[in-house]
Amino acid sequence: MISFNNVSMRYADGFEALKSVSFQLADGEMAFLTGHSGAGKSTLLKLITISERPASGEILFKGLNLARVLGKNIYRVRRDIGVVYQNHRLLPEKNVFENVALPLRIIGTDYRELAKRVRAAISKVGLSGSEKKFPNSLSSGEQQRVGIARAVVSKPSLLLADEPTGNLDPELSQEILKLFEQFNQVGVSSLIATHDLNLLDKNNKRKLTLSHGVLIDKSERIEGRDAVL
Amino acid sequence: MINQKGSKVGTQFFSGLRFFFLSHVREIKGALSEIIGKPLSTLVTISLIGISIGLPSIFVILGENFLAGLDRIDQSVKINVFLDKSVLVAEGLSLSKEIQDQPDVSLVRFISAEEAIKDFQKQTNLSEILFTLGQNPLPHVVEVVPVSFDPIDVAILVSSLNDLNGVESASTNLGWLERLYGVFSIVRSIGIVFAIIFFVGLILVVAHTIGVAIQNKAEEIELLLLLGATSSFIRRPFFYLGFWYGLGGGLVANIITQISFFPLAAGVERLAQSYQSSFSFDRGGSDTFFLILLIGIFLGATGAFLALSKKMGEINPKRHGYSYK
Numbered sequence: 001m002i003s004f005n006n007v008s009m010r011y012a013d014g015f016e017a018l019k020s021v022s023f024q025l026a027d028g029e030m031a032f033l034t035g036h037s038g039a040g041k042s043t044l045l046k047l048i049t050i051s052e053r054p055a056s057g058e059i060l061f062k063g064l065n066l067a068r069v070l071g072k073n074i075y076r077v078r079r080d081i082g083v084v085y086q087n088h089r090l091l092p093e094k095n096v097f098e099n100v101a102l103p104l105r106i107i108g109t110d111y112r113e114l115a116k117r118v119r120a121a122i123s124k125v126g127l128s129g130s131e132k133k134f135p136n137s138l139s140s141g142e143q144q145r146v147g148i149a150r151a152v153v154s155k156p157s158l159l160l161a162d163e164p165t166g167n168l169d170p171e172l173s174q175e176i177l178k179l180f181e182q183f184n185q186v187g188v189s190s191l192i193a194t195h196d197l198n199l200l201d202k203n204n205k206r207k208l209t210l211s212h213g214v215l216i217d218k219s220e221r222i223e224g225r226d227a228v229l
Numbered sequence: 230m231i232n233q234k235g236s237k238v239g240t241q242f243f244s245g246l247r248f249f250f251l252s253h254v255r256e257i258k259g260a261l262s263e264i265i266g267k268p269l270s271t272l273v274t275i276s277l278i279g280i281s282i283g284l285p286s287i288f289v290i291l292g293e294n295f296l297a298g299l300d301r302i303d304q305s306v307k308i309n310v311f312l313d314k315s316v317l318v319a320e321g322l323s324l325s326k327e328i329q330d331q332p333d334v335s336l337v338r339f340i341s342a343e344e345a346i347k348d349f350q351k352q353t354n355l356s357e358i359l360f361t362l363g364q365n366p367l368p369h370v371v372e373v374v375p376v377s378f379d380p381i382d383v384a385i386l387v388s389s390l391n392d393l394n395g396v397e398s399a400s401t402n403l404g405w406l407e408r409l410y411g412v413f414s415i416v417r418s419i420g421i422v423f424a425i426i427f428f429v430g431l432i433l434v435v436a437h438t439i440g441v442a443i444q445n446k447a448e449e450i451e452l453l454l455l456l457g458a459t460s461s462f463i464r465r466p467f468f469y470l471g472f473w474y475g476l477g478g479g480l481v482a483n484i485i486t487q488i489s490f491f492p493l494a495a496g497v498e499r500l501a502q503s504y505q506s507s508f509s510f511d512r513g514g515s516d517t518f519f520l521i522l523l524i525g526i527f528l529g530a531t532g533a534f535l536a537l538s539k540k541m542g543e544i545n546p547k548r549h550g551y552s553y554k
Contacts (some may be wrong), residue, residue: 106458
């Protein structure tokens with residue numbers, strides 16, 4: 001699904017966020033990206049969404065090198081990746097339905113199909129009946145569910161999450177994790193950046209551990225389908 | 230197989246066309262809802278646009294009315310062509326016909342020396358003095374009404390008439406006409422200067438208003454870019470915002486123009502009457518109405534384009550792979 005080969009990333013101020021990182025995430029695999037604050041987790045995710053460019057190395061996504069991708073391919077890659085953010089990034093003036101529908105509106109989905117898929121995604125995250133509610137009227141956990149529904153509504157090949165349980169209590173965190181596992185079970189590859197030890201301890205997925213921009217642990221194979229690194 | 234492929238391509242084409250059309254309709258509606266949702270700021274913006282277009286429009290329409298008024302002053306602009314004393318009546322009539330055939334001549338009237346002296350006697354009561362002269366001192370005259378009343382065209386015609394065989398001299402009193410054209414020229418120049426100043430100001434007003442709208446939606450724009458929106462998808466609502474502001478401004482400009490003409494029209498008609506012209510003031514028809522609307526829409530869209538060029542670049546193009554070209 002995605003392959004990092006000797007990827008390094010340096011910000012304009014000289015800070016080296018990633019140092020020669022290499023790993024692979026197989027089709028249908030779910031893995032955690034962990035490490036301390038500032039270890040490079042968010043930077044790694046930004047490289048996948050082409051929000052940042054690496055200083056060196058290659059990032060292959062479905063055979064496309066994201067380090068060099070330009071023009072329309074940027075839009076195509078982003079449309080094939082669902083992203084869940086720690087702060088949800090919901091638009092406050094749009095209701096739940098409209099927020100979840102955004103990725104489908106962008107790709108020009110017919111309204112009937114759009115409505116069907118949006119309602120299905122909202123139902124999947126357990127928010128049926130909340131379509132007309134606005135984000136400000138929802139709890140933090142509900143807002144995160146809306147963010148997840150938006151990330152999966154366009155049926156992306158890859159689901160990324162940047163600290164998805166950062167603002168949630170342990171019980172809600174487990175519920176959110178279950179949602180990711182459900183999507184993974186239907187074949188969606190997932191990479192979840194978190195330093196929530198509680199979350200990491202309670203599952204058996206592979207963990208990629210970053211420390212000061214270096215991938216120090218990538219070989220913990222839990223499931224048979226995980227790629228050989 | 231080929232038919233199936235062709236059918237698939239056709240379906241994709243029409244599906245794409247449908248998406249294109251529907252997305253534009255949605256954005257037009259969305260932009261309209263947005264400006265209706267902020268009635269006060271919308272009123273201020275479209276009023277500014279309306280005034281900026283309306284003032285120069287008033288001057289331009291006034292100028293056009295002056296021009297139309299001048300076209301009707303057919304009794305006042307005459308060229309008197311005085312023929313040589315040696316020219317006989319028959320020759321004078323022939324020369325009149327020759328002048329009438331010129332394309333820049335509207336009307337001619339031949340006045341023989343005998344008719345002229347009779348008129349002179351009637352108007353002056355100086356028949357005794359004329360009797361003492363023993364012979365008619367007046368030449369045959371051809372009165373010429375030109376097609377164009379533009380002083381330059383009239384001067385060219387006078388010059389060409391002076392060059393004709395049998396013509397002693399041709400002259401006209403162009404002074405008042407030149408003054409009138411001078412007034413018209415000033416009105417038109419003021420209109421053009423006002424138009425340039427106001428239109429530049431108007432573009433900046435629209436650019437600022439839409440720039441603020443873009444700034445307010447910076448977070449949404451960043452999110453849409455991350456979700457894979459194209460630059461045209463992002464730009465479209467702001468262009469339609471400019472369109473609606475321009476259209477609204479154009480409507481206000483038409484209202485301002487028409488209201489202003491109530492007191493102005495009477496004044497202009499009085500001025501025209503003083504120049505022996507009778508015409509009704511033309512407030513501009515449907516073509517003027519639509520032209521003002523189009524100017525508004527064009528300027529609104531230009532303002533939107535400027536705002537997008539500036540602001541979209543500020544929303545971190547490098548990070549989001551955004552390039553405004």
